Amino acid sequence: MPTGRDFNSGRRGSGTTKKNAYCSFCRKSYRDVGPLVEGPGDVYICGECIDLCQSILDQDRRRRGPARGPFGKIPTPREIVRHLDDYVIGQEKAKKVLAVAVHNHYKRLMHRGSRSEVQIDKSNIL
Template sequence: MAKQSGRNKKKPICGFCGRSATQLDAFIEGPNDIFICPECVDLCHNIIQQSQKPTSTPTLSLEEMPRPREIKEYLDQYVIGQEHAKKYLSVAVHNHYKRLFHTDSKDKDVEIDKSNVLLIGPTGSGKTLLARTLARFL
């Protein structure tokens, strides 16, 4: 397991935990006479495994999905005016949730179109406020 050649007169030391060859039997040698012990290899493996676990996204049922009216009412609390934009964004968000919900269902023949929303307007018209408020709601 460990490559210990005659050229290394010093006992190997783990570059991670600092243990010497007298405390452990085998080491893995890397480039430039750097060693790692099997326990640190296991620890590194576990860290990588934990970081690669898929994060679970909360699942919504059809009843828990926010309705366009609820989304618009929330936007009404923070944004004055822009009624058309608030209504359009509310419906777009609701359709987005429906599309996410139906990807897992058995209705493979039902297709919900994807849509994009482009907010255009002069400075100070509330584009960023709408986007931030909507993000806070979601």
């Protein structure tokens, strides 16, 4: 796990010093690329390589399309009620309230990582 520390942090006992620090990916010296981020065991990465890696990951994400959550398609409240009808007798209002709450919970989990400005409020069904 990278420490995220700059090589100029003054860590003693490290095998790589300021004089010979270089990016472990492109092999450029810190003098050529600027500050390096230090990882474990004298591993460094420069800003140029970080940018390149980020663009590769972004390109791959766009190629794959939107990320699907672990649930696949979220069942509608109506589908959830039909499923509950197989197990619960009566309690129509409770089944509907529970179905909407479960549907919203799945939607909240699916959109947790997105930067959407729309937030789905939690509901207390007890």
